[in-house]
Amino acid sequence: MRLSLRYCAIALLFAPAASVAQQVQLQDIRLWASPDSTRVVLDLSAPASYSLFSLGSPERIVIDLERTAVAPGSVSAPAGTGLVSAVRLGERDGGGLRVVLDVGAKVKPSSFLTPPNEAYGHRLVVDLAPEQAPKAVKAVPTDGQRDIVIAIDAGHGGEDPGAIGRDGTREKTVVLAVAKKLAARINAEPGMRAVLTRDGDYFVPFRERIRRAREQQADLFISIHADAFVNRSVRGSSVYVLSTRRASSEAARILADRENAADLIGGVSLDDKTDVLASVLLDLSQNASISASREAAARVLAELDGVGQLKKSEVQHASLIVLTSPDVPSMLVETAYISNPDEEKRLRDPAHQTRLASAIHAGVRRYFYDNPPPGTRVAMLAARERAGDKVATGASVAATVGGT
Numbered sequence: 290m291r292l293s294l295r296y297c298a299i300a301l302l303f304a305p306a307a308s309v310a311q312q313v314q315l316q317d318i319r320l321w322a323s324p325d326s327t328r329v330v331l332d333l334s335a336p337a338s339y340s341l342f343s344l345g346s347p348e349r350i351v352i353d354l355e356r357t358a359v360a361p362g363s364v365s366a367p368a369g370t371g372l373v374s375a376v377r378l379g380e381r382d383g384g385g386l387r388v389v390l391d392v393g394a395k396v397k398p399s400s401f402l403t404p405p406n407e408a409y410g411h412r413l414v415v416d417l418a419p420e421q422a423p424k425a426v427k428a429v430p431t432d433g434q435r436d437i438v439i440a441i442d443a444g445h446g447g448e449d450p451g452a453i454g455r456d457g458t459r460e461k462t463v464v465l466a467v468a469k470k471l472a473a474r475i476n477a478e479p480g481m482r483a484v485l486t487r488d489g490d491y492f493v494p495f496r497e498r499i500r501r502a503r504e505q506q507a508d509l510f511i512s513i514h515a516d517a518f519v520n521r522s523v524r525g526s527s528v529y530v531l532s533t534r535r536a537s538s539e540a541a542r543i544l545a546d547r548e549n550a551a552d553l554i555g556g557v558s559l560d561d562k563t564d565v566l567a568s569v570l571l572d573l574s575q576n577a578s579i580s581a582s583r584e585a586a587a588r589v590l591a592e593l594d595g596v597g598q599l600k601k602s603e604v605q606h607a608s609l610i611v612l613t614s615p616d617v618p619s620m621l622v623e624t625a626y627i628s629n630p631d632e633e634k635r636l637r638d639p640a641h642q643t644r645l646a647s648a649i650h651a652g653v654r655r656y657f658y659d660n661p662p663p664g665t666r667v668a669m670l671a672a673r674e675r676a677g678d679k680v681a682t683g684a685s686v687a688a689t690v691g692g693t
């Protein structure tokens with residue numbers, strides 16, 4: 290599926306040349322700012338031939354679209370955000386359209402055309418990154434009391450809405466809400482710290498999500514999603530860990546296709562290395578990391594059992610790119626089926642989002658208290674908890690003896 294989509298994208302690049310003089314309409318311009326990049330999306334009625342270049346003093350990015358006009362009903366240039374201070378539109382002689390992005394400083398642009406998906410039609414996507422990305426050097430305290438770091442990954446985001454429920458609920462929105470609530474609980478836990486791979490409505494490619502988790506030296510990576518299926522009666526939570534072999538079930542295969550396909554939108558669609566890299570990472574994955582993933586996932590699944598119905602009472606295995614970090618135990622939680630009207634309603638309910646976050650937190654806490662990484666504050670707290678249990682057991686034995 291990913292391959293065929295990739296060919297689609299390449300075929301579309303050549304389409305405008307073939308369809309001579311076909312007028313393309315610019316229907317909308319959308320901007321998404323993430324902490325370290327800005328994405329500009331031009332919604333088009335059809336793929337357009339375009340050229341993109343940078344101009345200096347003042348710094349700006351120019352996109353020239355051939356045989357393109359603003360759609361009737363007027364598209365207004367959106368206000369600037371992130372790295373873009375202003376957007377300007379102008380007609381060009383010979384029937385073209387020029388889009389100028391004013392940028393405060395030198396930026397590195399990249400662009401690609403992408404075909405329609407569930408939510409949008411043809412798009413030209415322009416990503417802008419600062420020319421010199423600030424490299425934050427992470428200082429990890431090594432005084433034997435380090436925090437356990439949990440990377441929480443809200444799936445999708447930006448112009449990738451993920452699955453959409455019958456009432457229009459978007460996966461990207463509900464999973465971010467659950468992720469933020471989970472992060473708050475983890476941060477309130479002594480000896481644990483949460484990092485979010487995204488904290489707003491913007492897209493982050495899979496590999497970037499993994500890179501952020503590894504940069505923070507995460508002890509666990511949890512990707513949060515909501516499932517969808519054509520049959521709207523299907524419901525329940527599931528938890529997935531990486532499979533080193535083929536996906537263990539048909540459902541897992543479909544999920545893998547869908548979640549992996551989401552990354553095409555992220556702009557790595559023409560990167561043929563993706564598959565190779567994924568398989569190399571798979572080869573590198575340590576069995577220890579996978580068995581840790583499985584153990585942590587089992588505890589999360591057990592806690593989710595108390596919140597709602599489980600789709601499968603066992604941890605599932607799937608070949609998901611987002612789970613291919615070789616050294617960070619990783620799991621993917623499908624909180625519920627957004628395609629099921631009941632579950633869609635629950636997913637939107639803040640009280641239910643809180644219950645989901647609390648269940649995942651409880652599972653994670655249980656896992657790390659059972660398997661504390663050496664040198665962490667939790668290792669010390671867990672030892673104290675066990676000692677406390679022994680004292681408590683001793684006391685109750687004494688009381689029983691005393692009673693006879």
Ligand SMILES: [Zn+2]
Nearest residue numbers: 444451514515
């Ligand atoms: Zn998803």
